[in-house]
Amino acid sequence: MLKALELIGFKSFADRTRFEFPRGITVVVGPGTxxxxxxxxxxxxxxxxxLADPSGAMTHDLPAPVLIDASRCHFDDVNQVPVxxxxxxxxxxxxxxxxxxxxxxxxxxxxxxxxxxxxxxxxQNNVIFGVVQDNVASGPQRGVHVINSQKxxxxxxxxxxxxxxxxxxxxxxxxxxxxxxxxxxxxxxxxTVFRSEFNGIQIGDGEGVSSGAxxxxxxxxxxxxxxxxxGNDTHxxxxxxxxxxxxxxxxxxFGAGLPRGEGDLxxxxxxxxxxxxxxxxDVSGDWLHDRHWRLMQIAAGQNVxxxxxxxxxxxxxxxxxxxxxxxxxxxxxxxxxxxxxHYPYRGMEALTGDCNGDGVVAINExxxxxxxxxxxxxxxxxxxxDADGNGVPGINELVQAVNNAAQS
Numbered sequence: 001m002l003k004a005l006e007l008i009g010f011k012s013f014a015d016r017t018r019f020e021f022p023r024g025i026t027v028v029v030g031p032g033t034x035x036x037x038x039x040x041x042x043x044x045x046x047x048x049x050x051l052a053d054p055s056g057a058m059t060h061d062l063p064a065p066v067l068i069d070a071s072r073c074h075f076d077d078v079n080q081v082p083v084x085x086x087x088x089x090x091x092x093x094x095x096x097x098x099x100x101x102x103x104x105x106x107x108x109x110x111x112x113x114x115x116x117x118x119x120x121x122x123x124q125n126n127v128i129f130g131v132v133q134d135n136v137a138s139g140p141q142r143g144v145h146v147i148n149s150q151k152x153x154x155x156x157x158x159x160x161x162x163x164x165x166x167x168x169x170x171x172x173x174x175x176x177x178x179x180x181x182x183x184x185x186x187x188x189x190x191x192t193v194f195r196s197e198f199n200g201i202q203i204g205d206g207e208g209v210s211s212g213a214x215x216x217x218x219x220x221x222x223x224x225x226x227x228x229x230x231g232n233d234t235h236x237x238x239x240x241x242x243x244x245x246x247x248x249x250x251x252x253x254f255g256a257g258l259p260r261g262e263g264d265l266x267x268x269x270x271x272x273x274x275x276x277x278x279x280x281x282d283v284s285g286d287w288l289h290d291r292h293w294r295l296m297q298i299a300a301g302q303n304v305x306x307x308x309x310x311x312x313x314x315x316x317x318x319x320x321x322x323x324x325x326x327x328x329x330x331x332x333x334x335x336x337x338x339x340x341x342h343y344p345y346r347g348m349e350a351l352t353g354d355c356n357g358d359g360v361v362a363i364n365e366x367x368x369x370x371x372x373x374x375x376x377x378x379x380x381x382x383x384x385x386d387a388d389g390n391g392v393p394g395i396n397e398l399v400q401a402v403n404n405a406a407q408s
Contacts, residue, residue, distance in 0.1 A: 030059025037085020052101030071106030170208030181208025204239030219340030353401025
């Protein structure tokens, strides 16, 4: 097992990780915080899939984020202090790679970097974040950075408080000159990018051409330059070749001269409702119950509705997101697909008061629920007691937990 860990760049996942090796490498990682960085798969060794399981179902853990914290992942032997890593994931020359479901923070450079002709990579369902202090975002240089890799999909990620959000482009090196550099035919969809110090989504950064991009169903807000930008001052026209845009909700600004597609919407977020509390990424408890990045919507109990709800041209089922949620009550997306990041679906079949998710409410779990209601211990000790997702266990929820215990 340790040999396998070292081969793919992981050093301390052994107790909460499952490996599969047919036709490549699959790594499934359970809930927990891992002081890791620069995670990789050896180049040209077949497909690599890195799958986080925040539900804990596959690794038999309680639900919680699968957090890669790169802030202390190396040790400086000279100064005897821990130091930052450059990236969370750094894949190079790895075709059809998948990075799915991780939280990544604390990196010096990119949260997820894909380069060196890692064509067909899929970066999805991840949360890449820093913090905001004195109204200044302090996080990774870029949330997702794709370099010289074709047909990459960046889908359903939340990127918050980074220097740059999602950035695709190219660079000239020993392998690629200006005619071959770039990241063509990318799909960037259902992402939420907030509080970047530069652009939220940028297609065509650096050298070469990143033409043929499809940018749709994304939400941007409070990014200090533009929400969506194509190219740079030198290469804008080339990068717009084959560019398609639709149903993006931009709560800051489009790049100057950027063509608007069908359904693209520019909103003033100081007036229009959007998310419940888009000020922080909270990794203290069960991510499946977090409320910060849920869309405000009447069907879930809010008195106003975000324009990101049900404003698109395909169904949630056709978009492949009917098993995920944007609602505060955790119910899955239905009808027309919502725009922006979708949380994992927490499952309405879960028993109120079932802290460990084993399908039984035990006496010790009832004691925990009561102590949470009294304020003696935090909600993170048993998120399952908060059935309605309002952050406070009520009398009705305690009664339901007792009934569930009796039936168990």
